[in-house]
Amino acid sequence: MKKIAVVILNWNGVQLLEQFLQSIIQFSPEATIYVADNASTDDSVSYVKAFFPTVKIVQNDSNLGFAEGYNEALKYIDAEIFALVNSDIEVTENWLRPIIETFESEPQTAIIQPKLLDFKNKEYFEYAGAAGGFIDKYGYPYCRGRIFETIEKDNGQYNDNREIFWASGACFFIRSAVYNELKGFDGTFFAHQEEIDLCWRAFNKGYKIKYNHKSVVYHVGGATLQQGNPKKTYLNFRNSLLMLTKNLPKESLYKVLILRMILDGIAGIQFISKGKFSHFWAILKAHFSFYSLFSSTYKKRDKTQSTKYYNVKSIVYNYYIICGKIFVN
Known part of the structure; x- marks a missing residue:
């Protein structure tokens, strides 16, 4: 054993x-x-x-x-x-x-x-x-x-x-x-x-x-950092960009990063519309932190990245446009 x-x-x-x-x-x-x-x-x-x-x-x-x-x-x-x-x-x-x-x-x-x-x-x-x-x-x-x-x-x-x-x-x-x-x-x-x-x-x-x-x-979930905590928003938005920078195939890296940053901006506007200004600032802070870390993060990339990493093209489209609320293989 x-x-x-x-x-x-x-x-x-x-x-x-x-x-x-x-x-x-x-x-x-x-x-x-x-x-x-x-x-x-x-x-x-x-x-x-x-x-x-x-x-x-x-x-x-x-x-x-x-x-x-x-x-x-x-x-x-x-x-x-x-x-x-x-x-x-x-x-x-x-x-x-x-x-x-x-x-x-x-x-x-x-x-x-x-x-x-x-x-x-x-x-x-x-x-x-x-x-x-x-x-x-x-x-x-x-x-x-x-x-x-x-x-x-x-x-x-x-x-x-x-x-x-x-x-x-x-x-x-x-x-x-x-x-x-x-x-x-x-x-x-x-x-x-x-x-x-x-x-x-x-x-x-x-x-x-x-x-x-x-x-x-x-x-239990959220026992150490609650879902509504702006620090959680900051870490999730920043770390998502860092993760993509390290692991996306090179041919799609910049296109995906630009799209994600645009979508982050839309998320920030939604937070403002709901009066959640601390979460908007958390996204802004996450982006500035990402910019400062981009160069050092890019150097961590492996020599090869698989192009077969995703299960669906856009879960956002599936969920919000065609109402795909449950997992489909």
């Missing part, structure tokens, strides 16, 4: 650890459990030491965010498989077994996502990853079970094991050898879409990303 480490990144999340850590310990006998702490100022570390002495703790010197927080912590963890798990995840019995079996039987599979359901409404998929992620021709991410704000009920329609384009960072399994080959997450992202960037880079190198419905977890 492959050596697996379940690594929970934590920052001031003692209440989430109190709520969810026990289920991870109970249902993960195959794994070593770690809490990677991003310099919390609450009682997170002392709580884990007092109540869960078998859990190993890796302490970062500062709050490095999701991307660099994992990069730093994983330097000190020895395992063949990293299971990167948000602190607001509830796991279920035997959740690891289907994942381990897939890694053992499919050597080209590098990354796996379980079925991600909503902790607050367990019959429905969860926004962050649902039944596996894809992107369209213009780099907009969406999931089987979630397109923009439309979230499907889990009726077994995605009870399959299949290739996807990206796996959710909420519960993200990756071979440590591949993680190290790709040099981990891009720390520039801090948080949001760094897992899509990592999957895209793995895809460009010929690795497979899979979804396995037999492994089921429940995600």
